[in-house]
Amino acid sequence: METTTRKRSITVGVFVVIGILIFLVGILTIGSMKKAFSTNIVIKTIFHDVNGLKQGNNVWYSGVKIGTVKKIRFLDNSQVEVMLNIEEKSQEFIRKNAKAKVSTDGLIGNKIIVLYGGTQKVPAIEDGDQLAVEKIESTEEMLAVLSENNKNLLGITSAFKTISKNILEGKGTVGMLLNDERLYNEVDQTLLALKKASLNAQTMTASLSGFTTKLNQKGGLANDFATDTVIMRDIRTTIGRLNETVSTANVMVTNLKTASEDLNSNTTSPLGVLLHDEKTASNLKGTLQNLETSTEKLDENMEALRSNFLFRRYFKRKAKEEAKQPAKEEVKEVTN
Numbered sequence: 001m002e003t004t005t006r007k008r009s010i011t012v013g014v015f016v017v018i019g020i021l022i023f024l025v026g027i028l029t030i031g032s033m034k035k036a037f038s039t040n041i042v043i044k045t046i047f048h049d050v051n052g053l054k055q056g057n058n059v060w061y062s063g064v065k066i067g068t069v070k071k072i073r074f075l076d077n078s079q080v081e082v083m084l085n086i087e088e089k090s091q092e093f094i095r096k097n098a099k100a101k102v103s104t105d106g107l108i109g110n111k112i113i114v115l116y117g118g119t120q121k122v123p124a125i126e127d128g129d130q131l132a133v134e135k136i137e138s139t140e141e142m143l144a145v146l147s148e149n150n151k152n153l154l155g156i157t158s159a160f161k162t163i164s165k166n167i168l169e170g171k172g173t174v175g176m177l178l179n180d181e182r183l184y185n186e187v188d189q190t191l192l193a194l195k196k197a198s199l200n201a202q203t204m205t206a207s208l209s210g211f212t213t214k215l216n217q218k219g220g221l222a223n224d225f226a227t228d229t230v231i232m233r234d235i236r237t238t239i240g241r242l243n244e245t246v247s248t249a250n251v252m253v254t255n256l257k258t259a260s261e262d263l264n265s266n267t268t269s270p271l272g273v274l275l276h277d278e279k280t281a282s283n284l285k286g287t288l289q290n291l292e293t294s295t296e297k298l299d300e301n302m303e304a305l306r307s308n309f310l311f312r313r314y315f316k317r318k319a320k321e322e323a324k325q326p327a328k329e330e331v332k333e334v335t336n
Helices: 002-031 088-093 139-168 172-179 179-218 221-227 227-263 270-277 278-307 307-334
Strands: 040-047 056-060 066-072 081-087 099-104 111-116 129-134
Touching: 040 088, 066 088, 066 129, 081 088
Parallel strands: 040 129, 056 111, 099 129
Antiparallel strands: 040 081, 056 066, 066 081, 099 111
């Protein structure tokens, strides 16, 4: 009896163990996406570094799982060949010019193969095709770059610390501007002057705009000057004549200057003698006085002749004719 009970217990235990093993195998099969009953095609890619990729890792395309890593093996020249199981139903969406890269499922998840790219003009992949790969920076390389950036950031922070210290101590232009009240006031006055200059420029611009508007108004003097060709021609003619007059005046002034210089330098000419020889000037003055005296005496002689009976009738007749002459002119004017 006890033997029978023991056999039953052993049999039940064996079946339980077998069931547990089957359950574990099923879980592992589902977790690794090993679909024993699906149809797959095999393609390959060649990497220089797979960054910890393992057999059984997933293959993604556009964020969708389409297969798993079938096999990983080394080639020559430190290259790694990765064989991929791709579901046949996803084959039509992946093109021969698509690329593969090693990525991560999440931030710190398992490694995966990501397929991307490809154009519709290129045929779909077939069993045995090889896809091009894109080199991805490794975690070590990214950490090295990050470390270098941290060093640069530390240097920049130190430089900013030094600059801020100099500013607080009043060193440099910015420090003086922030700490020296006199310099700040001068800068403020300069800005006010610039503001006034800007306002003046705006006023000048407005004035120029108004002047331009007046120029465009027909009938105005400025518009006539700008558009009337007749006025401009007359102005040009007048300016030309003024230039000729100025040229003539310049010639006259030059001639007068030359004549004056000749009079001052040539003392032998008649005018030079009159201007520079005092004796000749005195003689000329005496001659003029004699002429004046002779004229007075001639007037006295004429008066004497008027009183003389021989010439009295002549002068009376002449006086009558002179008296009649105005009357004749008045009659002619009335007749006309």
